[in-house]
Amino acid sequence: MSTEDPRRRIPRTDRVLADPVVRRAGSGLAEAEVHGAVVAAQARARTGEIAPEDVVTAVVDELSGRGASSLTPVLNATGVVVHTNLGRAPLSDAARQALQDASGYVDVELDLTTGQRSKRGVAAREALLAACPAAEDALVVNNGAGALVLATTALAGTREVVISRGEFVEIGAGFRLSDLMESTGARLREVGTTNRTHPSDYRDALGPDTGCLLKVHPSNFRVDGFTSAVPLAELRALADEFAVPLVVDVGSGLLTPDPSLPHEPSLAEALEAGADVVIASGDKLFGGPQAGLLLGRAETIQRLARFPLARAVRADKLTLAALEATLRGGATPVERALHADPDRLRERSEALAAAVGTQVVAHDGRVGGGGAPGVPLHGWAVRLPEGAARALRLGTPAVLPRVHDGGCLLDLRCVPEARDAELTRAVTAALEGVR
Ligand SMILES: *Cc1c(COP(=O)(O)O)cnc(C)c1O
Secondary structure (H helix, E strand, O other): OOOOOHHHHOOOHHHHHHOHHHHHHHOOOOHHHHHHHHHHHHHHHHOOOOOHHHHHHHHHHHHOOOOOOOOOOEEEOOOEEEEHHHOEOOOOHHHHHHHHHHOOOOOOOEOOOOOOEOOOOHHHHHHHHHHOOOOOEEEEEOOHHHHHHHHHHHHHOOOEEEEEHHHOOEEEOOEEHHHHHHOOOOEEEEEOOOOEOOHHHHHHHOOOOEEEEEEEOOOOOOOOOOOEOOOHHHHHHHHHHOOOOEEEEEEOOEOOOOOOOOOOOEHHHHHHOOOOEEEEEOOOOOOOOOOEEEEEOHHHHHHHHHOOHHHHOEOOHHHHHHHHHHHHOOOOHHHHHHOOOHHHHHHHHHHHHHHHOOEEEEEEEEEEOOEOOOOOEEEEEEEEEOOHHHHHHHOOOEEEOEEEOOEEEEOHHHOOHHHHHHHHHHHHHHHHHHO
16 A cells, blocks of 8 residues: 555646646636646645646646636527626627727727828717717717716706606616716706606706706606606707707617617607707617717717716727627617517427427517516517526526526527527536436
8 A cells, every 4th residue: 555645746836837738728818827727726636636647637627618708608598688687788790790800909090091090989970870860970988877977967067957856767786877977066956756747847947057958768667657757849948948958868779769669769769859969878779889879969969079078988999899880780689689580489499398308488578778668578488497597507508597487498589599509408408417
């Protein structure tokens, strides 16, 4: 019997690092990452969890397939189209390609013809104006919240932002739009009540201390019953009477009305109704990258673009590239998921259910992302035992199902059809551990 302590056979760090197999697996990763994997494998060998001879293999297993980013691509089988926990809108192929192309040096502020400096974001601006002819000018910033703060701060300063009490929105994770606006010194002047606001409420509040008139689309909730809101056209008339700018935050960012989402306002409608500035998110129903879109009258948009805060919420080159490509690249994945054919969804679901030996049930998807609350997207889901959810999330590819009513539901609305075979394999593998 050998008396040698096996721990003495654990290879030294420099020898593992020099191993060609380890070097290949670690290429493209920072030295500290590779070093960390070696130290972790040595520690496992020290506790006896793995044999000292397996340290190199453990390091390679740990490093291979690991990108420098730990964000894991997920198949969204929840039926929720704009899923905030999954990064909201998935980008179109055109936008993904644009991101890739813009990731190195790129002419974001350069005119290649003259060799002179050019204005940042010209192409994205032109694409927005082409898609939204009712706007005279456009500005892209980091996100919707940034756009709202920029507009209210630049237009109202420390004066009052007049807003209906029915439009005080908490956008999630405890963030309230009202707190956001007040954080830069603007004062909110609430008018009306939660359920009803009349033109006279606005009229009573408007005056020399008004900085701007604001309408916010209550995107993530609905007040039903005895309600009344002042239409935009009437707000426009009030804004003219008191010579104050009218700002409209439509939230979700539909470019034009979508008959399947009757309560979602569009950028086009708000502009046509006379808003000076319309604000929307880039990564909700618009279907693009995270961005804040500001469209409206030339004079007002230029005033916002020149305001110092604009620099602090500036969009990066990747956003500008993806945004332009979202507009020029045809139907977005969000649009396709919203309008997926229920019959086709059923066929795909039945094929998956048959392959894994389970059933299809009726299931309504959702718009999500704080858009069109209460609008069901009729479709289907494959029902699995609830216990499959964890294995699905941790599988390759990772799959996020909806856990509901004691079951694990897979809604294929947001799964690209080209990935169905991969999904079937992932489900088969997940069920092996459960059954
Ligand atoms: C989502 C939303 C925002 C915030 O936009 P982000 O792009 O998430 O910053 C602001 N206002 C409304 C009405 C919204 O729905």
